[in-house]
Amino acid sequence: MNLTRFARRRYTPGFTPLEAMPRLSALLGADLWIKRDDLLGLAGGGNKTRKLEFLVADALAGGADTLITVGAPQSNHCRLTLAAAAKEGLACRLVIEERVPGSYSPVALGNNLLFDLMGAESIRMVKAGSDLAAELAEEAAAVTAAGRKPYVIVGGGSNPLGALGYAACAQEIMAQAFDAGVAFDRIVVASGSAGTHSGLIAGLVALNAGIPVTGINVRRPRAEQEANVLKLAEATADLLGTPRPQAADIVALADWVGPGYSLPTREMVEAVRLVARSEGILLDPVYSGKAMAGLIALARAGAFTGERVLFLHTGGSPSLAAFADVLRDPAFN
Numbered sequence: 001m002n003l004t005r006f007a008r009r010r011y012t013p014g015f016t017p018l019e020a021m022p023r024l025s026a027l028l029g030a031d032l033w034i035k036r037d038d039l040l041g042l043a044g045g046g047n048k049t050r051k052l053e054f055l056v057a058d059a060l061a062g063g064a065d066t067l068i069t070v071g072a073p074q075s076n077h078c079r080l081t082l083a084a085a086a087k088e089g090l091a092c093r094l095v096i097e098e099r100v101p102g103s104y105s106p107v108a109l110g111n112n113l114l115f116d117l118m119g120a121e122s123i124r125m126v127k128a129g130s131d132l133a134a135e136l137a138e139e140a141a142a143v144t145a146a147g148r149k150p151y152v153i154v155g156g157g158s159n160p161l162g163a164l165g166y167a168a169c170a171q172e173i174m175a176q177a178f179d180a181g182v183a184f185d186r187i188v189v190a191s192g193s194a195g196t197h198s199g200l201i202a203g204l205v206a207l208n209a210g211i212p213v214t215g216i217n218v219r220r221p222r223a224e225q226e227a228n229v230l231k232l233a234e235a236t237a238d239l240l241g242t243p244r245p246q247a248a249d250i251v252a253l254a255d256w257v258g259p260g261y262s263l264p265t266r267e268m269v270e271a272v273r274l275v276a277r278s279e280g281i282l283l284d285p286v287y288s289g290k291a292m293a294g295l296i297a298l299a300r301a302g303a304f305t306g307e308r309v310l311f312l313h314t315g316g317s318p319s320l321a322a323f324a325d326v327l328r329d330p331a332f333n
């Protein structure tokens, strides 16, 4: 796997930390480690920063002056795309999908404030089920009509070029693990628009790492998500020119989605509290909190006996304040 062939902007100085979690390990009777991608660069960090390193480099190479992307109201991807645009001197237009009807509040904390501070050129609100590709194309047409050059980034930055960010993360994890003299038996990661999970698998297969990945789904039924991940992992491997992952490499458990995307569960709230109190690490309610809820349940069920497990923290804590009511709600505590 040769990632130096691809243009890349650099938004994080060096590697993110790879840390043991001794207190959480003792509480759960498992050997748990964490890869701190919540500490990636750009405003507030999180997994989208790695994808944007390749996507924004591509936009700049093509002479674009405006980034356009789409996400949910508290989308980490929209926040970080806007931050990358600001850093590069590009304009940024956002399409915000009210994925859960009624979930958008103009006074909510989190992204409303951050979009304003970082200067989004426009924010287009659309209802759940809207044709997002058509909405993005309309934004791009408006930019072109103004004599400028748009670059459209798909939801979550999850295309093969964006997923290279997580093939790069696989390489980083293996280098750090080797340097630290630790061997991991499994990696656990949140699985949403699938670029993170797919890129990680493509990278691990390319490196012949032999480390299984347990994806924890945050949105879709298991079979549907596993098909999405496999398709994108194959396309990412093709872009890299490395062996394609197999269906057997893809696991995206759907037992911790709860009632739906971004909707709270007791297990998520417990996970966010437990990791905050035992390790001083902040998760988020939509992604890393549900992924950790899965890890906790699997650990308690003895699924990791004899294994050293690495949790890939994909970030998201900048949205915690927007979910304060839910996190304190007695119904979930």
Ligand SMILES: *Cc1c(COP(=O)(O)O)cnc(C)c1O
Residues within 6 Å of the ligand: 046, 047, 048, 075, 076, 077, 156, 158, 190, 191, 192, 193, 194, 195, 196, 197, 284, 287, 288, 314, 315, 316, 317
């Ligand atoms: C987007 C996101 C994920 C999911 O990553 P995908 O590449 O979309 O599957 C996980 N955690 C956080 C905090 C995210 O913002």
